[in-house]
Amino acid sequence: MSTTSNRTTTSAPGGRRSARPDRAAWGFLLPFVALFLFTFVLPLGYAVYQSLLTPVRSGPLGLGPATLGFAGLDNYTLALRQSAFLESFARVLLFGLVQIPVMLLLSTGLALALDTLSHRWAGIMRAAYFLPYGVPGVIASILWGFLYVPGVSPVVELLGKAGLAPDFLGYDNVLWSIANIVIWEFAGYNMLVIVAQLKAIPQELYEAARIDGASPWQTAIRIKLPLARPALVLTGVFSIIGTLQLFAEPLVIKPLTSTVTNSYTPNLSAYNEAFANNNIYLAAAESVLLALVASVLSFGFLSLVNRKERDAR
Amino acid sequence: MSVSTPHVKKPVSASAPAPRAAGERRDGRPRRGVKPSRVLLVALLTVAALYFLLPVYWLVVASTKSSADLFGTFGLWFSDPQWLHNLSNVFSYADGIFWSWTWNSVLYAGVGGALATLLAGAAGYALAVYRFRGREAVFKVVLAGVLLPSTTLALPMYLLFSKAGLANTHWAVLIPSMVSPFGVYLCRIYAEAAVPAEMLEAARVDGAGEWRIFGTLALRTMTPALVTVFLFQFVGIWNNYFLPLVMLSDDRKYPITLGLTTWQTAAQRTPELYQLTIGGAFLSILPLAAAMLFLQRYWRSGLTQGSVKG
Numbered sequence: 001m002s003t004t005s006n007r008t009t010t011s012a013p014g015g016r017r018s019a020r021p022d023r024a025a026w027g028f029l030l031p032f033v034a035l036f037l038f039t040f041v042l043p044l045g046y047a048v049y050q051s052l053l054t055p056v057r058s059g060p061l062g063l064g065p066a067t068l069g070f071a072g073l074d075n076y077t078l079a080l081r082q083s084a085f086l087e088s089f090a091r092v093l094l095f096g097l098v099q100i101p102v103m104l105l106l107s108t109g110l111a112l113a114l115d116t117l118s119h120r121w122a123g124i125m126r127a128a129y130f131l132p133y134g135v136p137g138v139i140a141s142i143l144w145g146f147l148y149v150p151g152v153s154p155v156v157e158l159l160g161k162a163g164l165a166p167d168f169l170g171y172d173n174v175l176w177s178i179a180n181i182v183i184w185e186f187a188g189y190n191m192l193v194i195v196a197q198l199k200a201i202p203q204e205l206y207e208a209a210r211i212d213g214a215s216p217w218q219t220a221i222r223i224k225l226p227l228a229r230p231a232l233v234l235t236g237v238f239s240i241i242g243t244l245q246l247f248a249e250p251l252v253i254k255p256l257t258s259t260v261t262n263s264y265t266p267n268l269s270a271y272n273e274a275f276a277n278n279n280i281y282l283a284a285a286e287s288v289l290l291a292l293v294a295s296v297l298s299f300g301f302l303s304l305v306n307r308k309e310r311d312a313r
Numbered sequence: 314m315s316v317s318t319p320h321v322k323k324p325v326s327a328s329a330p331a332p333r334a335a336g337e338r339r340d341g342r343p344r345r346g347v348k349p350s351r352v353l354l355v356a357l358l359t360v361a362a363l364y365f366l367l368p369v370y371w372l373v374v375a376s377t378k379s380s381a382d383l384f385g386t387f388g389l390w391f392s393d394p395q396w397l398h399n400l401s402n403v404f405s406y407a408d409g410i411f412w413s414w415t416w417n418s419v420l421y422a423g424v425g426g427a428l429a430t431l432l433a434g435a436a437g438y439a440l441a442v443y444r445f446r447g448r449e450a451v452f453k454v455v456l457a458g459v460l461l462p463s464t465t466l467a468l469p470m471y472l473l474f475s476k477a478g479l480a481n482t483h484w485a486v487l488i489p490s491m492v493s494p495f496g497v498y499l500c501r502i503y504a505e506a507a508v509p510a511e512m513l514e515a516a517r518v519d520g521a522g523e524w525r526i527f528g529t530l531a532l533r534t535m536t537p538a539l540v541t542v543f544l545f546q547f548v549g550i551w552n553n554y555f556l557p558l559v560m561l562s563d564d565r566k567y568p569i570t571l572g573l574t575t576w577q578t579a580a581q582r583t584p585e586l587y588q589l590t591i592g593g594a595f596l597s598i599l600p601l602a603a604a605m606l607f608l609q610r611y612w613r614s615g616l617t618q619g620s621v622k623g
Contacts, residue, residue: 024523028439032432047469134601136552143368154388172599246463248554291465
């Protein structure tokens with residue numbers, strides 16, 4: 001850990017080793033920190049700054065040249081007064097409340113099941129589940145889009161023959177069709193994180209459980225699941241952040257159905273405000289609000305599970 | 314900060330029953346008979362595998378079809394395969410723009426991923442090995458960076474970059490791709506466990522400078538973590554859609570993801586583009602799918618080391 005160990009070895013040539021560790025440390029950190037400031041801190045500050053501005057038109061009928069004026073929190077109140085923007089937040093929250101538990105249950109179930117399978121089969125299955133992670137979100141959405149559209153989709157065709165007539169792109173279903181795409185993309189990845197954690201459990205625990213007469217099912221619920229908790233927390237946090245960023249999937253599905261609007265998710269809303277409506281100041285306010293909600297939710301989730309963990313001790 | 318707690322902790326064995334005396338040990342493995350519960354389990358796992366493979370299988374079949382067959386025949390079975398014809402169309406369309414997209418994706422993900430890994434490695438190493446003022450502050454800021462959705466930054470970054478004259482250049486995608494807070498986090502955890510203080514001390518006694526120690530010793534010891542960071546970053550950049558969408562307006566600078574959606578959108582007017590979109594999607598997932606299958610074992614071990622060593 002530390003460079004300044006007190007065990008001074010006798011043959012150390014001159015005070016070389018204590019030579020300004022601070023300077024060396026900052027030397028290693030500097031490239032990253034500089035770029036981090038440029039790509040994280042600066043844009044965030046700039047977004048906050050922009051969100052406080054508004055163009056002020058001059059001249060008769062406001063047709064004169066526009067100047068930038070200080071708007072205070074006007075952009076924020078404007079954003080929060082738009083029902084479509086608020087609805088987009090409600091939509092992704094509902095989406096996350098359903099999609100994240102379903103996905104994590106699926107990932108955990110698959111991970112636990114694979115853990116009991118013989119080595120060779122587990123390897124093949126794991127590869128099959130993990131494959132979608134290598135498919136970019138937009139490509140996955142294009143693929144599933146084809147599988148949702150009647151006329152092209154063999155899935156719709158088969159279900160139709162079976163007497164079901166699913167409307168994957170209908171008003172009530174499209175959100176869950178998007179959830180399906182996200183689950184398809186990330187369930188295997190999350191499963192792999194959980195599998196990694198399970199592999200780290202010392203084998204003696206399983207041995208002890210067997211000797212105590214625990215069934216595989218009991219072992220899974222009582223031992224594996226609690227010990228896989230850190231992985232579940234990690235995947236949970238990343239899922240929350242991911243859900244709020246929802247963008248590519250609805251954007252790709254949008255041309256296929258009229259139910260996906262320009263402000264279907266907060267991110268789409270901000271993007272649209274900036275590039276279609278040319279209102280970068282409102283877009284900046286929406287971005288800041290989104291970042292705020294995302295950090296409140298992910299920090300909140302973390303402190304919640306941490307408190308539960310402490311209480312459990 | 315609290316994020317470090319969840320997955321840094323070692324599994325606690327206190328809650329589990331203590332092992333019994335060694336003499337009582339026996340082979341507890343269940344006999345290898347065909348139990349109904351096991352058959353059910355394998356059946357469920359197979360169904361899950363079919364679900365995950367379905368769209369990819371559909372893509373393979375669809376990429377062999379003519380535009381007419383794409384809409385006229387059953388999607389899960391072949392009909393007059395004309396694969397080479399379709400794929401060569403993908404490459405030749407619009408003066409071979411697909412080649413540019415491929416090259417751009419490789420450039421963004423390869424160079425961006427490599428530089429991000431190097432920077433994250435150095436930063437994580439510094440945070441793990443040195444004690445200096447501001448260390449915890451830097452680490453906290455990095456963690457906040459992990460928790461911040463990157464797409465919320467893309468818009469303001471675009472505004473900033475266009476002021477700086479960087480928008481619609483390769484740099485606009487490359488520069489943000491070189492920063493990986495999660496990589497720093499992973500490298501710090503790994504370096505704390507894997508780079509022993511004695512090794513550093515010995516190297517210093519031998520007269521090696523700090524940079525030389527990092528370049529020769531630390532980087533080698535940290536290789537598993539660095540590979541993991543590179544893979545994460547590579548896939549992350551390759552799959553990234555929002556950033557290039559916001560930053561780039563010249564379609565010759567697009568990565569594959571962005572390029573294919575332009576084809577998909579235009580297909581409503583030019584139906585032949587449906588086949589090109591499908592062929593392009595097929596080609597674009599080939600290298601990554603191969604890498605996934607090949608590297609998942611390594612990836613898994615890298616994750617383990619990153620997530621449980623404290």
